[in-house]
Amino acid sequence: MATFTRRALLGSAAVVAFGAVAYGGSRFGCAFVPRNHPDFFSLLDIAPDAPIARRIGERALELGSLPNDLPGFASALTERPLIRQALAEDCPTVRRTLVQDQCALDFAAQRTVIVDGWVLSETEASLCAARMLRPQQA
Amino acid sequence: MISDLRSGPPPREIVGDVCIVGTGPAGISLALELSKKGRRVVLLEGGGPVYEQDSQDLYRGQVTGHHHIDTANSRLRQFGGTSGHWTGMCAPLDPLDFEPRNDVPHHGWPITRADLDPFYARAQNYLDLGPFKYDFADWAAKLPAKPLPLDPGKVFTDVYQQSPPTRFAEKFHDAIRDDARIDCWLHANLTDIVLRDGSDVVESMTVSTLEGAQTMVRAKTFVIACGGIENARILLNSRKQRSAGIGNENDLVGRYYTDHMTIETSTVMFNEGVDTALYPEEIQVGGALLALGLKIHPDLVRRLHLNNNSAFLVAQHDSEIYDDDFRNYGWIAFSTMLKTFSRGHVPDRFAEHYCDVVDDLGAVATGVYRHAVRKVAPSSRASVFKIRQDAEQSPNPDSRVTLIEEKDALGFNRIALNWRITSDDLLKLRRTHEVIGAAIGAAGIGRLQIGIPETPDPEVAYSGYHHMGTTRMHADPRQGVVDADCRVHSVRNLYMAGSSTFTTGGCANPTLTVTALAIRLADHLAVTV
Ligand SMILES: Cc1cc2nc3c(=O)[nH]c(=O)nc-3n(C[C@H](O)[C@H](O)[C@H](O)COP(=O)(O)OP(=O)(O)OC[C@H]3O[C@@H](n4cnc5c(N)ncnc54)[C@H](O)[C@@H]3O)c2cc1C
Numbered sequence: 001m002a003t004f005t006r007r008a009l010l011g012s013a014a015v016v017a018f019g020a021v022a023y024g025g026s027r028f029g030c031a032f033v034p035r036n037h038p039d040f041f042s043l044l045d046i047a048p049d050a051p052i053a054r055r056i057g058e059r060a061l062e063l064g065s066l067p068n069d070l071p072g073f074a075s076a077l078t079e080r081p082l083i084r085q086a087l088a089e090d091c092p093t094v095r096r097t098l099v100q101d102q103c104a105l106d107f108a109a110q111r112t113v114i115v116d117g118w119v120l121s122e123t124e125a126s127l128c129a130a131r132m133l134r135p136q137q138a
Numbered sequence: 139m140i141s142d143l144r145s146g147p148p149p150r151e152i153v154g155d156v157c158i159v160g161t162g163p164a165g166i167s168l169a170l171e172l173s174k175k176g177r178r179v180v181l182l183e184g185g186g187p188v189y190e191q192d193s194q195d196l197y198r199g200q201v202t203g204h205h206h207i208d209t210a211n212s213r214l215r216q217f218g219g220t221s222g223h224w225t226g227m228c229a230p231l232d233p234l235d236f237e238p239r240n241d242v243p244h245h246g247w248p249i250t251r252a253d254l255d256p257f258y259a260r261a262q263n264y265l266d267l268g269p270f271k272y273d274f275a276d277w278a279a280k281l282p283a284k285p286l287p288l289d290p291g292k293v294f295t296d297v298y299q300q301s302p303p304t305r306f307a308e309k310f311h312d313a314i315r316d317d318a319r320i321d322c323w324l325h326a327n328l329t330d331i332v333l334r335d336g337s338d339v340v341e342s343m344t345v346s347t348l349e350g351a352q353t354m355v356r357a358k359t360f361v362i363a364c365g366g367i368e369n370a371r372i373l374l375n376s377r378k379q380r381s382a383g384i385g386n387e388n389d390l391v392g393r394y395y396t397d398h399m400t401i402e403t404s405t406v407m408f409n410e411g412v413d414t415a416l417y418p419e420e421i422q423v424g425g426a427l428l429a430l431g432l433k434i435h436p437d438l439v440r441r442l443h444l445n446n447n448s449a450f451l452v453a454q455h456d457s458e459i460y461d462d463d464f465r466n467y468g469w470i471a472f473s474t475m476l477k478t479f480s481r482g483h484v485p486d487r488f489a490e491h492y493c494d495v496v497d498d499l500g501a502v503a504t505g506v507y508r509h510a511v512r513k514v515a516p517s518s519r520a521s522v523f524k525i526r527q528d529a530e531q532s533p534n535p536d537s538r539v540t541l542i543e544e545k546d547a548l549g550f551n552r553i554a555l556n557w558r559i560t561s562d563d564l565l566k567l568r569r570t571h572e573v574i575g576a577a578i579g580a581a582g583i584g585r586l587q588i589g590i591p592e593t594p595d596p597e598v599a600y601s602g603y604h605h606m607g608t609t610r611m612h613a614d615p616r617q618g619v620v621d622a623d624c625r626v627h628s629v630r631n632l633y634m635a636g637s638s639t640f641t642t643g644g645c646a647n648p649t650l651t652v653t654a655l656a657i658r659l660a661d662h663l664a665v666t667v
Pocket of ligand 1: 159160161162163164165182183184185211212213214215216217218219220221223224225226227228326327328329363364365366368372602603604635636637647648649650652
């Protein structure tokens with residue numbers, strides 16, 4: 001049966017301590033590095049939690065032409081310039097306007113889908129669909 | 139002069155330069171124009187001065203195709219023709235409607251919109267319309283609100299004008315009665331077209347009352363102006379000398395029947411604060427009553443292989459006070475009488491109008507009540523609209539009028555009307571609504587929910603009562619019954635007037651074009667006869 005030697009114990013503690021320091025330091029350092037880490041879930045709140053939006057979300061998922069998981073939606077949506085801007089924006093009104101403007105751009109560029117008869121921009125249909133996939137909050 | 143073939147013994151023959159059969163908008167405007175140019179006109183009307191059941195019964199037929207249509211109630215067989223029924227929406231056909239299109243088989247007239255423009259301008263007056271201006275830009279400065287801010291390269295605001303509606307019997311009765319060059323006969327039903335033996339020239343027409351009093355009309359030129367269904371029926375019934383019917387050598391008479399698909403479907407929800415004031419109500423401005431719709435830019439219509447369409451917004455109010463569902467014949471008769479009395483005159487055909495009101499008293503009372511309440515109730519502006527349209531169909535040779543065995547009281551075979559509505563027609567309309575929805579979305583002003591499913595149901599479509607195409611115009615006799623002058627290809631002095639000559643239906647209501655074509659025909663005959 002293996003026994004822990006003192007040396008092994010100290011070595012392990014050093015590794016853990018080093019790891020903790022490295023991690024803490026990295027976290028601290030990285031806080032100053034600008035990155036594109038969208039707060040995707042909060043963006044989904046822009047899709048209203050109304051029955052009609054939920055129905056559109058369900059139908060949009062059934063269409064099969066949109067992604068079928070959250071990472072898929074996240075990467076598809078973050079390709080849209082105004083959505084990227086919206087994700088970096090704290091003010092809810094500006095965020096909403098940016099999303100609406102992105103929808104308008106989608107329409108103008110014929111990036112539309114018909115969901116339950118509604119002629120929608122891909123962005124709004126995706127937001128409604130993604131909202132349906134968001135894990136339930138406790 | 140107006141005479142009645144029913145009163146007294148019939149003359150042995152009636153003679154004129156031009157014989158016109160039918161006194162609807164086509165026949166009357168043609169007769170008046172020809173008279174102005176000094177031609178002697180014989181104008182024949184099968185019906186009487188007012189509605190008569192036995193005359194109207196001649197229009198009965200079978201409906202064998204799409205069933206939201208009828209053959210008798212959608213036309214009037216009396217002096218003034220169906221203008222006694224029409225509701226008066228007017229617009230010219232678009233340049234696009236006249237063009238040949240590779241993507242739409244059988245599309246394209248042998249004339250252009252520019253050819254018709256001077257005649258459209260003259261037709262406005264017959265129909266009591268404003269100036270011949272149908273571009274939004276012509277009216278924009280005078281309008282009380284702004285148009286929807288849509289990309290005009292995709293969807294633009296389209297202008298229609300509303301006729302009072304002009305009842306030709308009322309407006310032109312006295313002019314015809316007092317015109318020494320117009321010899322008008324009532325109860326004079328065309329029953330036969332007689333070709334000079336072995337030739338391609340009409341020598342005479344036989345006319346008869348329902349009681350059998352008969353006479354013959356001689357003229358240099360003959361024009362049949364009996365409406366979109368009857369024009370074909372008359373040619374198909376003229377089989378004594380041409381076994382398939384006159385003008386039907388290429389089996390084209392009666393084919394290409396087209397109508398406007400009257401459809402109210404799809405919902406537009408505008409964002410709060412969007413100004414839609416121009417669209418749901420008619421607007422009186424600059425001597426015209428305008429109705430504004432939304433139309434797809436012709437370049438996009440071509441690129442997406444659509445049919446033409448003008449979409450009108452019908453407000454969906456929560457309160458029924460703003461509903462206009464009381465506007466039927468009773469209401470129209472009531473408002474006509476009211477307007478005429480307020481000018482200090484007794485309305486023409488007072489008894490008819492009065493009885494229309496009595497028949498629809500409930501609707502009239504509702505209309506009066508709602509108008510009164512609207513004056514005091516706070517105004518309600520709708521943000522939800524349905525889209526109503528008279529949508530175009532692609533030309534279809536299988537959509538047609540044919541003869542059936544059953545005969546009418548004059549011995550004419552009655553007709554079967556096989557109006558076809560194809561999925562393609564409806565899917566094109568669906569796509570049209572999609573384009574409108576995208577334009578509204580791009581403008582950030584709302585969203586549209588399409589009401590036509592991917593597997594469309596023709597039940598949504600009703601006849602616009604615009605019977606067109608059955609003696610279509612084409613330069614090639616194998617593709618059309620009449621030439622660019624409306625002359626039957628195979629007969630030297632026989633012309634057709636009316637919407638039966640339309641090669642395509644477009645989405646404009648037909649009567650303005652019917653009248654413009656009649657005036658154009660008058661100018662043509664004035665130099666040839
Ligand atoms: C309810 C309704 C609403 C409408 N609304 C509109 C609208 O808003 N806008 C629009 O542009 N159009 C409208 N229309 C269509 C419009 O009425 C027609 O386009 C117009 O009347 C056609 O004119 P016409 O002279 O070619 O034919 P008609 O008006 O039908 O006249 C044909 C004439 O020929 C006569 N006739 C028929 N057979 C014979 C015969 N064998 N011998 C002698 N005479 C004969 C008839 O009695 C009649 O007088 C509407 C129609 C209906 C029914």
